[in-house]
Amino acid sequence: MQYMLLIYTNEAEMAARKPGELSAMTQGYTEFTQSIVRSGNYRSGEALEPTSTATTVHVRDGKVLQTDGPYAETKEQLGGFYLVEAQDLDEATKMAARIPGAERGYVEVRPVRVFTKPT
Amino acid sequence: MSIEPSQIERVFREERGRILATLIRFVGEIDVAEEALAAAFEAALLQWPAEGMPDNPRAWLVRASRNKVIDRVRRERVAAEKLPELERAALEDGVVWASVDGAAVEDDRLRLIFTCCHPALNVEAQVALTLRILGGLGTEEIARAFLVPSATMGQRIVRAKAKIRAARIPYRIPEAEDLPERLDAVLAVLYLIFNEGYAAGSGERLVRADLCVEAIRLGRLLVELLPERAEPAALLGLMLLTDARRATRVDAEGVSVLLEDQDRSLWDAEQIREGLALVNAALRKGPAGTYAIQAAIAALHAEARTAADTDWPQIASLYSLLLRRHPSPVVELNRAVAVAMADGCEAGLLIVERLIDADVLPGYHWLPAARADLLRRLRRFTEAEAAYRQARALAGNATDQRFLERRIAEVLAVLQRHSGG
Numbered sequence: 398m399q400y401m402l403l404i405y406t407n408e409a410e411m412a413a414r415k416p417g418e419l420s421a422m423t424q425g426y427t428e429f430t431q432s433i434v435r436s437g438n439y440r441s442g443e444a445l446e447p448t449s450t451a452t453t454v455h456v457r458d459g460k461v462l463q464t465d466g467p468y469a470e471t472k473e474q475l476g477g478f479y480l481v482e483a484q485d486l487d488e489a490t491k492m493a494a495r496i497p498g499a500e501r502g503y504v505e506v507r508p509v510r511v512f513t514k515p516t
Numbered sequence: 517m518s519i520e521p522s523q524i525e526r527v528f529r530e531e532r533g534r535i536l537a538t539l540i541r542f543v544g545e546i547d548v549a550e551e552a553l554a555a556a557f558e559a560a561l562l563q564w565p566a567e568g569m570p571d572n573p574r575a576w577l578v579r580a581s582r583n584k585v586i587d588r589v590r591r592e593r594v595a596a597e598k599l600p601e602l603e604r605a606a607l608e609d610g611v612v613w614a615s616v617d618g619a620a621v622e623d624d625r626l627r628l629i630f631t632c633c634h635p636a637l638n639v640e641a642q643v644a645l646t647l648r649i650l651g652g653l654g655t656e657e658i659a660r661a662f663l664v665p666s667a668t669m670g671q672r673i674v675r676a677k678a679k680i681r682a683a684r685i686p687y688r689i690p691e692a693e694d695l696p697e698r699l700d701a702v703l704a705v706l707y708l709i710f711n712e713g714y715a716a717g718s719g720e721r722l723v724r725a726d727l728c729v730e731a732i733r734l735g736r737l738l739v740e741l742l743p744e745r746a747e748p749a750a751l752l753g754l755m756l757l758t759d760a761r762r763a764t765r766v767d768a769e770g771v772s773v774l775l776e777d778q779d780r781s782l783w784d785a786e787q788i789r790e791g792l793a794l795v796n797a798a799l800r801k802g803p804a805g806t807y808a809i810q811a812a813i814a815a816l817h818a819e820a821r822t823a824a825d826t827d828w829p830q831i832a833s834l835y836s837l838l839l840r841r842h843p844s845p846v847v848e849l850n851r852a853v854a855v856a857m858a859d860g861c862e863a864g865l866l867i868v869e870r871l872i873d874a875d876v877l878p879g880y881h882w883l884p885a886a887r888a889d890l891l892r893r894l895r896r897f898t899e900a901e902a903a904y905r906q907a908r909a910l911a912g913n914a915t916d917q918r919f920l921e922r923r924i925a926e927v928l929a930v931l932q933r934h935s936g937g
Contacts, residue, residue: 398684485686486636487694508683 399509405473406502425497442479537624556580641676746801750808753794757814776823828858881910
């Protein structure tokens with residue numbers, strides 16, 4: 398079963414970090430990614446540019462509207478994700494707890510929906 | 517040989533949890549297992565009076581439930597990949613027998629407990645699921661006990677089951693490294709159910725007493741399933757010792773009775789004996805956790821012949837110990853009461869007033885009530901009356917309100933005597 402691990406961190410706090418802290422964090426992410434690649438849980442994962450670069454699109458009455466910024470203003474922002482394969486929620490939450498971002502931010506664990514084939 | 521319906525119902529009550537736990541493992545879904553078991557019970561009600569009670573009613577019910585599941589899967593053509601496995605298991609009676617006897621079944625019940633109390637579910641959902649699935653209580657009953665509309669409780673249960681399914685919350689006994697933490701969550705749910713029943717302030721008294729009974733029953737189950745752990749025994753002991761006093765907590769007029777004024781001859785001696793044995797066993801098994809400390813305090817109360825006979829210094833030091841493990845203003849308030857009994861009312865009042873100044877328990881009526889009580893004993897009646905009135909204004913349930921009103925009247929009578937004489 399697949400789970401999406403959505404990493405929410407405070408961008409402002411992240412931007413204010415010292416270079417030493419940042420390289421330690423990068424190192425932490427590299428090690429985590431390698432470990433779940435090795436264990437066979439990794440499916441994909443990316444870091445995102447900050448929400449200041451986000452554009453939100455919606456279509457109403459056939460008209461495409463774009464707004465500058467993220468869908469919702471929140472204290473922490475979605476900064477990256479992993480898509481992982483896990484046996485069950487316990488395995489997924491244990492992986493989530495090992496993501497460096499979980500230490501100061503939050504990782505939301507969402508099961509990927511399985512569509513059953515129509516009979 | 518004829519079978520009374522009450523006999524069959526007793527079998528259902530006793531076997532329900534075990535069978536459901538095993539069925540859930542087989543079919544993988546709580547809803548499907550519950551429906552199948554209900555259908556099997558119906559079948560038993562029809563067949564057993566005619567054909568006699570089967571030699572092994574549990575195995576009969578498991579087999580019948582499983583057949584109902586297979587019928588359903590065939591009919592609805594859902595989860596078709598499960599069918600071969602289920603059919604094979606149903607055909608092999610050996611599997612049925614092996615799965616309804618012995619350790620495997622006990623493991624299933626533990627699995628069920630840990631799934632219902634999984635930390636990925638919020639506490640309200642954990643409580644609701646535990647009572648519904650493990651306790652076999654109806655949604656309506658649970659809703660009444662927790663004073664929420666039946667529809668709300670129904671939704672809570674449906675949502676929790678849907679999350680278990682969609683997020684794949686495992687049906688598994690936690691690994692050794694996770695067990696202490698996960699067990700804490702289970703114990704917290706049981707204690708919450710117990711306290712909800714024991715607080716018995718508002719709502720229908722009978723239903724709420726049922727919650728105590730249910731929490732104790734589940735506590736017994738946990739002790740039986742995890743005999744080597746200290747904390748389940750400590751919690752069960754604590755619940756039994758507390759519940760032993762239930763009959764004396766409210767008088768004939770529906771007024772709360774303080775521990776010191778309770779008729780100790782009416783405390784349930786059998787429950788106290790069992791509770792004391794459990795507490796002693798828990799304390800022998802390992803370092804005292806928070807339930808063991810609370811149980812030790814309850815044991816000291818239970819062992820004292822009168823309130824004055826109570827080992828208050830020991831109780832005060834146990835509250836200090838508890839406070840270090842689990843800092844909480846309510847524990848501090850309890851310590852204040854014990855200190856007042858051990859070292860005098862002034863010493864207790866000092867702690868109570870520090871709590872009031874810190875404003876850490878806003879709206880908690882027992883805080884001004886405790887202050888009022890100490891002031892009354894110190895014969896500072898005018899201040900006592902004002903504090904009782906504060907407590908009365910905050911009290912949310914009728915038994916405590918009546919108790920506080922009675923105290924106000926008593927203090928007023930003293931004040932009038934003083935001014936008159």
